[in-house]
Amino acid sequence: MAKTTAARGRDLDRGGLSDEQLVAMLRNMLLQRQLDNRGFQLNRQGKIPFALGSEGHEAVQAGAAMAFERGRDVLAPYYRDLGLALGVGMSPFEILSSLFARQTDRSMGRQFPNHYTNHDLGVMSISSIIAGHCTHAVGVAAAFKYRGESGRAVLCTTGEGATSQGEWHESVNYAAVHGLPIVFLVQNNEWAISTPQDMQMKVANVADKAPGYGLPGVVCDGFSPIATYRVMHEALERAHAGGGPTIVEAKCYRFLSHSTDDDDRTYRSRDAIEERRKLDPVPRFEQALIEAGVIDEALAKRLKQDVLRETNEATDAAEAQPYPTAESLYTNVVAGDYKPWQD
Amino acid sequence: MTATTQQQTGVTMTNVEAVRTTLHAALVRDDRVLVMGEDVGARGNVFLITKGFLEEFGPQRIIDTPLAEASIVGIAIGMAMEGLRPIAEIQFADFIYPAFNQIVGEAAKVRYRSNGDYTCPLVIRTPYGGGVRGALSHSVSIEALFYHVPGLTILAPSTPADIKGLLNAAIECPDPVLFLEHKKTYRSVKGEVPGGYYTIPIGKADVKKAGTQLSVVSYGYNLHQALDAANRLEGDGISVEVIDLRSIRPMDKGTILESVRKTRKLLIVHEDNKFGGIGAEISAMVAEEAFFELDAPIRRLAGPDVPAMGYALPLEEEFMTSTEEMVDAMRELARF
């Protein structure tokens, strides 16, 4: 079934992916866009207090998720990883439960939106503390190596701003010293809230930092899911085979404000954003698949209808769920009955 | 090396030997247990606690980490989330500050923020405390900085038998534990340690000396001074009960209240500075629960409100509460 060469129409360098996989990536990207917009809509409607979008990151995340081995690999995500969460198996209902902070959210409405947890799928629980989770990702990779579980790797993601943090540096350094099975995927969207990359680091590419750790550093086009897949697949395969860590930098862009609490008009021009919108990875990938004859216009339309329906259904279903009870505030502080004073 | 582990009958040992033999036995017992920290390998830790471990258990389990405390704790958190039982060492408590974020912001909240989807069964061991000419950055007490944090367990046992039982309990604990070892007691305190495996329940204080006229609550090196002071006063006909807190979070309300209700007087002694210290919380609890049963105001003896003890001997001595000061305070309170 897998077609490894462009069979029809315009040539598509498909990175070894089958039609089915290419369509799955497109579907993931369309669903991301839909769910992202839904979060912002719900916020404008006053139904949820906060949302944070990953528009502009769809291609990176669809590509990286395709390289991720479900059931073996572990994802240590950051808060802008909607597409990765979906791509490794989380459902729109889980995403919406998190946005609505309902009882059906795995954290039972404790966590901020986009701070997922799903141990069964290998999605690690994170805090909002930038780069704090990178050390945990390394700990998991160290456990894989210690137990001799070859063929397993950790995918640790951050933005480029996070690479200024000491904990990012410490994580990469430790993983390098111990040759751990981990890939550090840096989604470089050029902005850390209002701080541009050149105020964050002196080097042109985050990947340029890699030689300082004795690691390979690879830059890829984060607006292309296939290019990202190819690089991520290679990096994860290296990790699976005991070849150690890789830093992958996917160049993308943040189309929206940092979050619903941010107004990016205070620090960047509309023109700059419009310029990048012309390269919007979602319609571009759809077009590429049509031109290559992988899908036709009708299928493209159906996919869009599908993800809209799925998003609507998940929205209604999640909104209908109850909030967690006030009493649940007191549970799971530590194992068992929690009391700082023992009788 | 192995001989100590197999110890089945009671023997007398120092605090540092108790830490060492308990860690060793844990490594033998459970291959999920790893020891990681600065210089724990070939050097065998700066107090020689892990001497010989590297040869016996190998570099996969006895890990000389890069010099970076945030990631020593952070990586151990990740290992714990993935099912291992890491024991992370911070070489001196004074160097735990770079890991503050990982302990407070991450480890203490893993279970809570995931509603139990992930847990963090992690032990962080660290030597703390002064009286060893350690100056500003090899002498601090850190317990008050952490005891404000729900989700953390903080243990500070002071005798070899308690160290063994509570370190075993810490390793069994399914949540993060900060395990504090007072370094002045490492070699100065000796005691009988029961043979075989045992644990001491977390959150239980221990009445180290029974008495009737006043209650003293303490831990760490101060505990041993308080016991000395109480024994001296015995000769003068003053009967002092000395409670070893052992567990700082959670704390044993039951034992403290039972003692205070009997003696009607309370003195709290700790080395950490007084303002916002452990004694403040104990005082508030006793005031809330047993105010009308007190015959005297609660007293606290604690470190002074200065950033740290100095290197020069007079500066260190001025900072540390002396046994004589404890004798005086106990005598005054008994007389009240």
Ligand SMILES: Cc1ncc(C[n+]2csc(CCOP(=O)(O)OP(=O)(O)O)c2C)c(N)n1
């Ligand atoms: C330790 C810490 N400092 C500051 C913040 C506030 N903050 C949240 S996101 C962010 C920018 C992060 O930028 P980057 O890593 O590039 O990721 P992006 O949001 O652009 O995807 C900041 C400063 C935080 N969450 N944690």
